Every structure is written in structure tokens, then in C-alpha cells.
Amino acid sequence: MAKSASYFKTRDNLSIRYANYTPEGPPPAGTVVLLGGRAEFIEKHQETIEELNQRHLAIYTMDWRGQGLSSRLLDDRHKGHIDSFDWYIDDLDLFMQTRVLPNAHPPLIFLAHSMGGHITLRYLRRSTVAISGAVLVSPMIKIQTKPLPYPLVRRLVRMASRSNWSEHYIPGDSFYDPEQKPFKNNPLTNDPERFKDERQKIEANPDLALGGVTYGWLSAAFDSIDAIAGADNWKSMAVPVLMLGGSADRVVSIPDIQWMCQRLASCRCIILENAKHEILNETDSIRRQFWLAFDQFIEKIK
Numbered sequence: 001m002a003k004s005a006s007y008f009k010t011r012d013n014l015s016i017r018y019a020n021y022t023p024e025g026p027p028p029a030g031t032v033v034l035l036g037g038r039a040e041f042i043e044k045h046q047e048t049i050e051e052l053n054q055r056h057l058a059i060y061t062m063d064w065r066g067q068g069l070s071s072r073l074l075d076d077r078h079k080g081h082i083d084s085f086d087w088y089i090d091d092l093d094l095f096m097q098t099r100v101l102p103n104a105h106p107p108l109i110f111l112a113h114s115m116g117g118h119i120t121l122r123y124l125r126r127s128t129v130a131i132s133g134a135v136l137v138s139p140m141i142k143i144q145t146k147p148l149p150y151p152l153v154r155r156l157v158r159m160a161s162r163s164n165w166s167e168h169y170i171p172g173d174s175f176y177d178p179e180q181k182p183f184k185n186n187p188l189t190n191d192p193e194r195f196k197d198e199r200q201k202i203e204a205n206p207d208l209a210l211g212g213v214t215y216g217w218l219s220a221a222f223d224s225i226d227a228i229a230g231a232d233n234w235k236s237m238a239v240p241v242l243m244l245g246g247s248a249d250r251v252v253s254i255p256d257i258q259w260m261c262q263r264l265a266s267c268r269c270i271i272l273e274n275a276k277h278e279i280l281n282e283t284d285s286i287r288r289q290f291w292l293a294f295d296q297f298i299e300k301i302k
Helices: 042-054 086-100 115-126 150-161 192-204 215-230 254-263 284-301
Strands: 002-009 015-022 031-035 058-062 108-113 133-137 241-246 267-272
Touching: 002 086, 015 042, 015 086, 031 042, 031 086, 031 115, 042 058, 042 192, 058 086, 086 115, 108 115, 108 284, 115 133, 115 215, 133 284, 150 215, 241 254, 241 284, 254 267, 267 284
Parallel strands: 031 058, 031 108, 108 133, 133 241, 241 267
Antiparallel strands: 002 015, 015 058
């Protein structure tokens, strides 16, 4: 496969890193816009990119503002921060208009994980671009806050973010330190080798590292979650959607993923047994189930 990587400038003059992977041979059989979750970066999804290219699909992907090798938003580059999720949506719209759409081979498909799935939903609801389908993996429809009640956490976070604490880490979060997050009992994957792969890539390029979130990021996330929950015209979004979640996910709410799917005009929801949050980085057996569902979905929307 051929790779090209570069940067584009946002409307507020930040630099966003993106990459395009084109399969060798005849023109691609389609184009996938691959969007990662919070704290993720392009290199993390290398295995998925290769598997998409094996299906003769072209890939466009990027690092969200504030993470990867895109511009960071605070002097402390380890802090995950944003003032509003609208900035993410605006960046995605600019990426689509200037980099993806002028070169895409149909069908045009989104493959988005967690926060990326959340942003994709909001983008699709407002966009007039002809999208053939969207595969949302563990989409962040609602965040789990256990053991504390969700309304209490939301209220405390909003109070803190309005009291000059917006750029402070939330309790329990700090700078990137892999030693504080061992494989045992991790909420992301059951696969030890894929768990280590991300760390090895950060060791190779420490600038990829991102720590925990600020009160500002979490407050913005709650606002965006409310925007999805409060919208009443989701049936008007005709884009076919496949949602996948893991029965062992401790990061996002599976019941809310199922509820969201029911609100859409064309959506199928699959819950993979024993899968944790990062289905694309899960064990081989779980990933085989994902790819079977993905291939069947793509075949239907061609």
C-alpha cells in the first residue's frame, strides 16, 4: 500500500495531522474514513489499516486536535483538553471537504471508534455529504461513571469547569504513565500483545503520548452527549449504520448504544460477548467477529 501523510490548517490555525493509505493495483473498491477515539493516534490503528487495504479499500485518517501529532491545546501536552466538541466536528468537516471528498472512490464509509463514533454521529446528522454507511465501534453515546451516579458526576464536573478548574486534571487522571495502568484488569482489551503495541509505539515516539482528561474536556463531553440525547430528528438521518459494542465494556454505556441505534432510521447493533472497549484491538476471535459483521455490512451498502 502507498501512504501519504501531511497536515492541514484548521479554521483557528491549528495543525491537524492526517494520512491516506491507498491499496496497490486498480482503483480502490471504496474509501474508509477511519476515526480513532480519545488519546488515540494514527499509528495505533496500523493493523486495522492494513486489513482495510487488504479489502482493497482506501483509507483517510487523522489525529484529532489535542492528541497524536496534531496541535496540542495546552502548554502541558499530556492534558486531554477541549472547550467544545463542536471544534472536533468542524475539523472533521474541513478534513472531509478539503482532503477526502476531492479524492474519494465510492462507496464512502466511516469506521469510527468511541469518541470518534460520537463525533461521526453528530457530523452525519448535520452533513449533506453522500455517505454510504457508518460502522461505529463502541461509540461514546454515554460515558460510564461508576461507582458514582452519572448526574452527580456531570454536576460536579460542570461546577469545577466554571470555577477556573477547566484546565486541571479530573481526580484520578494525570500525565501519561504506562506503569500506572497495567494489563491486568485494564478496561480496553483482553489481548496482551495488542495492549503492549500502543505502548511500544509511544516509546518509539513519546510525542504521541497523552494523559488523562481535564474538567474542561469532560464538561464538553457531557454537553455533546446531551446534544445527541436531546436531538429529536435522528430518523431523518438516512445513512445506514452498524454499531458494535462489547459486553465487558466499562468505558461507555452499552444500553445507551442500543437505545441510540433504535432511534436511527437504519441501524443494526451487535454486542460481542466478552469484548472490552477497544474491539479493534481485541483478541483474534473477537476481531474475526467484527470483520465478519463489517464485511456483511459493506456488501449490503455497495
